[in-house]
Amino acid sequence: MSIDLKLDKAGDAVTLSVNGDIDMSSSTKMRDALxxxxxxxxxxxxxxxxxxxxxxxxxxxxxxxxxxxxxxxKNKFRLAALTPGVKDVFEIARxxxxxxxxxxxxxxLAP
Amino acid sequence: MSIDLKLDKAGDAVTLSVNGDIDMSSSTKMRDALxxxxxxxxxxxxxxxxxxxxxxxxxxxxxxxxxxxxxxxKNKFRLAALTPGVKDVFEIARxxxxxxxxxxxxxxLAP
Amino acid sequence: MSQPIKLSIPSDPxxxxxxxxxxxxxxxxxxxxxxxxxxxxxxxxxxxxxxIKHSYEGSCDEPIEATFTIAGDDxxxxxxxxxxxxxxxxxxPRDLEDIKPGGLGTHFINEIMDDVSYCTNRTKGTxxxxxKKIKTGLTSTQNKG
Amino acid sequence: MSQPIKLSIPSDPxxxxxxxxxxxxxxxxxxxxxxxxxxxxxxxxxxxxxxIKHSYEGSCDEPIEATFTIAGDDxxxxxxxxxxxxxxxxxxPRDLEDIKPGGLGTHFINEIMDDVSYCTNRTKGTxxxxxKKIKTGLTSTQNKG
Ligand SMILES: Nc1ncnc2c1ncn2[C@@H]1O[C@H](COP(=O)(O)OP(=O)(O)O)[C@@H](O)[C@H]1O
Ligand SMILES: Nc1ncnc2c1ncn2[C@@H]1O[C@H](COP(=O)(O)OP(=O)(O)O)[C@@H](O)[C@H]1O
Numbered sequence: 117m118s119i120d121l122k123l124d125k126a127g128d129a130v131t132l133s134v135n136g137d138i139d140m141s142s143s144t145k146m147r148d149a150l151x152x153x154x155x156x157x158x159x160x161x162x163x164x165x166x167x168x169x170x171x172x173x174x175x176x177x178x179x180x181x182x183x184x185x186x187x188x189x190k191n192k193f194r195l196a197a198l199t200p201g202v203k204d205v206f207e208i209a210r211x212x213x214x215x216x217x218x219x220x221x222x223x224x225l226a227p
Numbered sequence: 228m229s230i231d232l233k234l235d236k237a238g239d240a241v242t243l244s245v246n247g248d249i250d251m252s253s254s255t256k257m258r259d260a261l262x263x264x265x266x267x268x269x270x271x272x273x274x275x276x277x278x279x280x281x282x283x284x285x286x287x288x289x290x291x292x293x294x295x296x297x298x299x300x301k302n303k304f305r306l307a308a309l310t311p312g313v314k315d316v317f318e319i320a321r322x323x324x325x326x327x328x329x330x331x332x333x334x335x336l337a338p
Numbered sequence: 339m340s341q342p343i344k345l346s347i348p349s350d351p352x353x354x355x356x357x358x359x360x361x362x363x364x365x366x367x368x369x370x371x372x373x374x375x376x377x378x379x380x381x382x383x384x385x386x387x388x389x390i391k392h393s394y395e396g397s398c399d400e401p402i403e404a405t406f407t408i409a410g411d412d413x414x415x416x417x418x419x420x421x422x423x424x425x426x427x428x429x430x431p432r433d434l435e436d437i438k439p440g441g442l443g444t445h446f447i448n449e450i451m452d453d454v455s456y457c458t459n460r461t462k463g464t465x466x467x468x469x470k471k472i473k474t475g476l477t478s479t480q481n482k483g
Numbered sequence: 484m485s486q487p488i489k490l491s492i493p494s495d496p497x498x499x500x501x502x503x504x505x506x507x508x509x510x511x512x513x514x515x516x517x518x519x520x521x522x523x524x525x526x527x528x529x530x531x532x533x534x535i536k537h538s539y540e541g542s543c544d545e546p547i548e549a550t551f552t553i554a555g556d557d558x559x560x561x562x563x564x565x566x567x568x569x570x571x572x573x574x575x576p577r578d579l580e581d582i583k584p585g586g587l588g589t590h591f592i593n594e595i596m597d598d599v600s601y602c603t604n605r606t607k608g609t610x611x612x613x614x615k616k617i618k619t620g621l622t623s624t625q626n627k628g
Contacts, residue, residue, distance in 0.1 A: 177439035
C-alpha cells in the first residue's frame with residue numbers, strides 16, 4: 117500500500133511522479149521527497165499525479181505545504197494529470213483553483 | 228466476484244472458458260454450463276482455466292463431476308491452462324493425474 | 339443484508355488501505371456507483387485517520403472497529419474507538435477560506451455524508467455514526483431508464 | 484501486531500471473496516510469500532464455506548467472525564460461528580482414493596495447516612482455530628541469502 121516515487125530532472129524543472137494511494141501512511145514519504153525540491157535551483161516543481169487514484173486530506177495537506185514552500189522560494193509549483201478520483205477530492209476541498217493544474221506532465225513542463 | 232463463462236464450439240469439440248475465482252458462490256454457475264455439454268455430440272469437452280487464479284473444493288468437486296459425466300457419456304473431458312494457483316490446489320487434492328491436463332487450450336483441442 | 343460487515347483493525351495507518359479495500363469490495367458488490375463509492379471510502383479513511391491521530395494520539399496498537407450496513411438506500415458506517423474522548427465541539431473543520439494544511443478531514447465527512455454524529459456516552463472512547471443515502475445499481479438503472 | 488484483524492461477514496457465499504481479499508491484503512502487507520498466502524486463503528475460504536453449509540445449513544444471514552493474528556512466525560486464524568454444533572468426529576475428509584465430488588475442504592485444511600482444532604465448548608456454535616508457521620518476507624530473505 118505504500119507509494120512509489122520517481123524524480124525526473126530536466127533543465128531547471130523537476131518532476132516528482134507519484135504512484136499509489138496517498139494516505140496517512142504514505143503522505144510523509146511524499147512530503148520528504150517534495151520538501152528538498154524547493155531548496156535547490158528548480159524553477160518549476162511538478163507533481164505528476166497520473167498514477168494516483170486515491171488521495172486523502174493528509175495528501176492534500178502536503179500539497180498545500182508545497183504551495184507554501186513555493187511561495188517562500190519563488191519556485192513555481194504545478195500539479196499534473198489529476199485522475200477523476202483525485203480531482204474530485206480537490207473539488208470537495210475547494211482547492212482546485214488554488215493550484216496551477218495541468219492536464220499532462222508535458223503541459224506542466226512547457227515554459 | 229462472479230465468474231464469466233464463454234463457450235466455443237469448433238467441430239465436435241467444445242471449450243468452456245472460465246474467468247474469475249471459482250468458489251462456493253460461483254461453482255454452481257460453472258456446473259450449470261458444464262453439465263449440458265455432455266448431453267450433446269461433443270466428442271471433446273475442454274475447460275480452459277487460464278483465466279482462473281483461484282479455485283476451491285467446490286470448484287474441484289464440479290470438475291470431478293465433469294469427469295464422471297464424461298465417463299457416462301463417452302465424451303473426452305480435458306482441462307487446459309492451469310495457473311500455478313489452480314495447479315497447486317489440484318496437487319494438494321492429489322487429483323492432477325486423474326484428469327487429462329494440457330498446457331494450452333490448443334493442445335487440449337488437438338485430435 | 340441485515341447482518342452487517344464488521345472489520346476491526348489496529349490503529350496503525352498501514353491498515354487504512356485494508357479498510358478501504360474492504361469497503362471498495364463491499365460497495366462494488368452492492369453495485370454502488372464508483373464515484374459515490376470513492377467518496378464514502380474517503381470519509382471512512384478520514385474518520386479512522388482522526389481516531390489514530392486524535393483519539394489514540396498516534397498509538398498504533400489500539401482497536402478501531404468499523405461496521406458497515408447497507409439497508410435499502412441507506413449506507414451506514416460506524417467507527418468505534420476506545421481512546422481519549424474529546425469535547426465534541428472541538429471536532430470541526432477549519433475555515434476553508436484560510437488555505438493551510440490540515441483541518442480538511444472533518445470537512446470531507448460533513449460535505450459528503452448526510453448525517454454525522456459522535457457519541458461519547460460510554461465509559462471509554464467514541465462511536466461515530468455516518469449515514470449516506472446511496473443509489474445502488476438497481477436505483478441508478480431505474481433513473482437512467 | 485498484538486491487536487488482531489477481525490472481519491465479520493454474513494454467512495452468504497457472496498462474501499467469501501471479501502474475506503479472501505482482506506486476507507490477501509493482510510498477508511501481502513506482512514510479506515508472506517504468494518504461494519503460502521494462496522494456501523492460507525484456501526483454508527480460510529474452505530472453513531467459512533463449511534460454516535455456511537454445515538453449521539448454518541445454508542442460511543445466508545448469520546454471522547461468521549474471522550480473527551487473524553500474525554505473531555512472529557505464527558499465522559493464526561479463528562473462525563467463530565453461532566450455528567449448529569456437530570459431533571466433532573464427523574468433521575473429516577473423505578478417503579482420497581475414492582474419487583468423488585465433495586469431502587475435500589477439510590483435507591485441504593488438514594494438509595496445509597500445522598494445527599487445527601474445533602471447540603464447541605460454548606453455548607452456541609463452534610470456534611475453529613487454525614495455526615500455520617509461516618516465513619514472512621524477512622525470514623525468507625534470510626533463507627535465500
Ligand atoms: N476522532 C476525533 N477525536 C478527537 N478529536 C477529533 C477527532 N476527529 C477530529 N477531531 C478534532 O477536529 C479537528 C479537525 O479534524 P480534521 O478536519 O480531520 O483535521 P486534522 O485532523 O487535520 O486537524 C482536529 O484537529 C481535532 O481537534
Ligand atoms: N463447520 C462444520 N460444522 C459441521 N460439520 C462440518 C463442518 N465442517 C465440516 N464438517 C463435516 O465434515 C465433512 C467433510 O467436510 P469437507 O471436507 O469440507 O467436505 P464437504 O463439505 O464437501 O462435505 C462434511 O461433510 C461435514 O459432515
